[in-house]
Amino acid sequence: MERKLNIALIQTKLHWEDPDANKAMFEEKMVDISSDVDLIVLPEMFSTGFTMFPNGLGPSEGKRTLEWMQQMALKKDTAILGSTVFMEGNKNYNRLFFVYPNGEFKSYDKRHTFTLAGENKVYESGSEKVIVDYEGFKICPLICYDLRFPVWARNVEDYDVLIYVANWPKPRIAAWDVLLKARAIENMCYCVGVNRTGLDESGYQYPGHSAVYDALGGQLVYSEKEEVLYALLDKESLEKTRNKLRFLDDRDVFILK
Template identity: 35%
Template sequence: MKIALAQTDIMWEDKKANLDIAETFIKRAAEEKVKLILFPEMSLTGFTMNVEVHGEYYETSSKNMNNDKSHWNFNRTLDAIKQLSIKYSINIGIGYIEKELEESKGKNKYAVISALGEVISNYTKIHPFTFGTESKYYCGGDKISYFNIDDFKLSTFICYDLRFPEIFQIASREAELITVAANWPKARINHWVDLLKARAIENQCYIAGVNRVGHGYGIEYNGNSLIIDPLGNVIGNCLEGVEGLIIAELDVDLVHNLRKDFPLKKDRRESLYRELAGEIIESIH
């Protein structure tokens, strides 16, 4: 399966400009016969805490609105991406903000839209970035998302999730490709690169990490988007600090054969890990 990462310079809180930029990358990817193109976290706004202005939600999420559509804020971001996925016949991964009227906080989301314009995955970031005040404005999710494209089963995570290996171990029980969409700052970019490689090696799966470039709210980003194979080899990357489209061909048999020949997960002691985790929790309380 051929995938692409769109390493973009996100215009701060300018959805229209960023959507136009996204379409140019989608068009290029479609011309290269790419099956799936992935964009960074909060793809059309940047890493904003302005949830009230930029948060969107599905009409089905408003259960108490008595069908009064004058009060509904439809998810324009996903509607626009659905149109592009159909227009270019390509699967698209996009980051956006969801905010239901009855909730005080938003959700940092990552959706994948099929080439038919259907939402086939809609993940909520499990770990809001407390250090960057994200947890003040966004609540964390509690589910891992799985979906299929061709012969691959995929799972998606977002930025700070990368620092928590437990969820990757869970996801890789099913997924052959795990994606990470980020707004990861230049100041800690060495962590980004090293952790992506580690996640690929320890989970014996492909890892695709797509990061932004440019500046957003005073923070500098320099990309370093990577596609890494199950052995930890970088098979696709982009020049540091510039926009670009990274394309690589993935072979699901590489994952299956590696897991068969070197059955790493069989040596994991899940029951012991649960026991030790329980002891830690007991000691905290």
């Protein structure tokens, strides 16, 4: 049995606070993604852009977006991952969903809300790390600002793939590039980063730089333009690297509070 994961990363501009337009756009882009792709990864808040006004979207928008992801996963017979505005009770979350091909899902709430933009005042912070088992791979999905905090991402679960979905702007893109590579190296895993492109309503420019790195920091794919990127992750190759260079054996043991 081949233990490989074929992933597609959709790097694109987003329509500001327009879920219907964004869903239609992503559907169009997914048409040409071949059936051998196991996982499609979308940017952070892919249905709205990085909005700080979730209440204007209505309380059921997150649920509708999740239902759309489930429909597309069933239609494409592949897993889909991305984050969206989600209201639960009277609280809002920047919630990531990993939707399996059969429509079942796991969710992760962004741990580190972006205080510079006031995200901490609008969205609740998550408290639980989530590990997804899929196609023989253990996947750890995180969101944007989480990238700056290595302790939260530390590979104490022996995961194989670390995935960040983001709206990471141009002025700080050098940090995105360096930290994605660092997370791959220090956690001895594949590290995937999916960013958006284009200009948002706040005037921020997003330059893409979506990329995939292997456990030694080698860059497998990278792009600065609007396109779908593809990468093949190989579990056997990852295990060979880890068995030869047993750096994870020397991990510090700690408990997060």
